[in-house]
Amino acid sequence: MQKPKKFDRNLIVIGAGAAGLVTAYISAAVKAKVTLIESGKMGGDCLNTGCVPSKALIMCARLAHGARRSSNFGVILPEPSIDFPRVMQHVRDSIKAIEPNDSVERYTELGVEVLKGTAALVDPWTVKIVHSSGSEKNLTARAIVLAAGAEPIVPPFPGLDRVSYLTSDTLWERLSQLQAPPQRLTLLGGGAIGCELAQALARLGSEITLVERARVILPELDREVSAAVTVALEAEGVTLLTGHEAVEFEGGSDQKGGVLVLRNAEGRVKIEFDEVILALGRRAKTTGMGLEKLQLLENGKLKLDDCLRTRYPHILAAGDMAGPYQFTHMASYQAWYAAVNGLFGDIKKFAVDYSLVPSAVFVDPEVASVGLSEGKAREQGIDYEITRYNIGDLDRAIVDGAARGFVKVLTARGKDKILGVSIVGENAAELISEFILAMKYGLGLNKILSTIHIYPTMSEANKFVAGNWKRAHAPAAVLRLLAVFNRWRRK
Known part of the structure; x- marks a missing residue:
């Protein structure tokens, strides 16, 4: 494998999802000659099968739920009628409206060469491109960034081939074919994707069963957060089967739907369904790109520094592809490091900082977190304190009919240094940004407390939790002296 004496490109990027697009954008902005290769749709999973369609569906479901709750505000509406084809049209329209931001035309204007086709590494500097037309081309580059994304995990369950299962990739095409939401829908997997789809489709009229092998849904989050989402989903009619493991599938009658066989502590349970969605996580796409040949994989995964x-x-x-966090915002964040280290790493390289990785689950009430959870702090032996604020006490939440949830902050013992935050409530993913900024720049709860927050807003919850911390850490000796002083001043 002889290194070329000169290169066709400064950088080649394989994959035009969030990571690939931002990598190509940054590289073109610093005047590098960059080629972006995509075999499927521009925008990747986020635009076409992930964030955008799911949030569009959630919005439709939220409106239906709001109509049912309108009598709480003195607005009497009939039970909403769900025009499901129009719901799915909104999903498609949302994708179409955002598509130009990720289009070939836009990136070409930005100075990126965009090629449609498959890509594979021939050697460490050469990429073979098979165009959609069938023609082939080899390009060399000083640096190559792999950003081909991930694909749904589909375990080899016995009998799975006898049912027409769906994944987050195939779900949207199937839903677009339906005149009404599936009557009986089973979701396998109680993570973010499973919980979001379960609530949205339940609000649109499906009878939902959500199955999770762990004892709780959203097991990676703070236990109080998981409990709050459990209450919300069950209140809306979602059947939660935690502590249940999928065993096998059986075909349905008349070739429709099927039966899922589960195992729990008591034995076996069977669930009939019209549609089943596998939401069991996603794994990096690593096949077909020549990675094995160059020994870039370890146990099927990319080994990265x-x-x-x-x-x-x-x-x-x-x-x-890089992991360990499969979030669109993490893909965009990593893209800067990939672009800069790829173009200039031989001069100066930068290690990725994973100390602050926020996440959100767009259920209702929304949940968001950053930093340490209580469980992780205990595992790491960190001495911490917990400060809470009940969003049910917040004026804006009360008038908006959103008086539920909490802000939970972990701080270092005796200090206002923020170690982690979990929020459950309206617009939690927006509220947490203030804490992310504070943690990024070493600002403690005292700084948040001394910052003016507009009244009445949900963001006041951040100030009030800081106020709760301050009251809990009021200097008792100083207050006693002040009491004596003020008593003297009254004489």
């Missing part, structure tokens, strides 16, 4: 580099320092990865 702290700078997102493989065993060949000029071959890097970003986004879902």
